Amino acid sequence: MRRVEHIMGMPISLDLRDEGDGQAVFDWLAEADRRFSPFRADSEVCLGADNQDMxxxxxxxEEYELRSGGAFRARLPGHAFDPSGIVKGWAVQRAADLLRAQGIRSFCLNAGGDLVAAGRLWSVGIRHPEDAHQVCAVxxxxxxxxxxxxxYERGEHVLDGRxxxxxxxxxxxxxxxxxxxxxxxxxxxxxAMGRDGIAWAHAQPGCLVLAVDEHRRVRWSPELEDLIVRDTASGTMPG
Structure with missing residues (x-):
């Protein structure tokens, strides 16, 4: 079963290889959009709610602001609290956890290019940042x-919190x-950290990185080579 809905301002697709309809996924993501969008005046984010999820x-x-030295920041001076850099990944991961709780093990849940792939090998294309019809790697x-x-999708929406x-x-x-x-x-x-972010991300526990810098150089974690099916450029992680 493959199903696509438009939620959180993006297409969200669910490809199931087990029995099930995945309705709980889309119900939860619609709920998350209502509750945690910084663009809805009645959301819990805008109303300053205090509950377990918030x-x-x-x-x-706060954790990623500290870990990134302030490059990641959900509350910039002169701006309202905006946790968008956290909420999408957090909400989609919880949706994936809902599938597993239902006994569904083989699926790919893709929210605008950010995804959870489970139960089998899935081929994931990494979009070329300057050509939507090409990939940097699979x-x-x-x-x-x-x-x-x-x-490339939403313009310069990621700000350096520093x-x-x-x-x-x-x-x-x-x-x-x-x-x-x-x-x-x-x-x-x-x-948000710029070129320094490549080595920083590589140093985060359990994280593998593939980056394209402003000079169009491609760099990746050495351990990522085991996952690369096809690449269109070569490069290595800096020391």
Whole structure:
């Protein structure tokens, strides 16, 4: 079964290879959009709600602000609290956990290019940051999550929390991790850090990295080579 719905301002697809309809996934993601969108005046984010989920989201925001030296920041001076860099990965990972709780083991849940691939090997294309019709690499992943940050879909929406200015130095940065909460947060924080973010992301526990810098050089974690099915450029991680 393959199903696609438009939620959180993006297409979200679910490819199931086990029995089930995945309705709980889309119900939860629609609920997460209502509750945690910074663009809805009645959301829990905008109303400053205090509940278990909001406390977890705030904790994750604070954790990655600290770990990134302030490059990742959910509350910039002069701006309202915006946990978007955390919420999508966190919400999609919880949706994947719902599938597993139902006994569904083989699936790929893809939210605008950030995904959880489970139960079998899935081929995941990493989009070329300057040509939507090409890929930088194709990865074979199983029971892992993949997240990419870049400016090619939504423009310069990732800001460096240390300066308040749009992030510079990278065209895209992809992280492979065991869960999408981590992959999404690390990729966002690393992209905000610019070129320094490549080595920083590589140093995060359990994270593998593929990055394209502003000079169009491709760099990746050596361990990522075991997952690469096809690449269109060569490069290595800096020392």
């Amino acid at each position: 406390r977890e989201i705030r904790r994750l925001c 990865l074979a992943v199983q029971d892992r999550a993949v997240a990419t940050s870049g400016a 300066t308040g200015e749009p992030a510079r130095g990278l065209l895209s940065l992809t992280v492979v991790a065991d869960d999408l909460t981590t992959a999404d947060a690390v990729s966002t924080a690393a992209f």
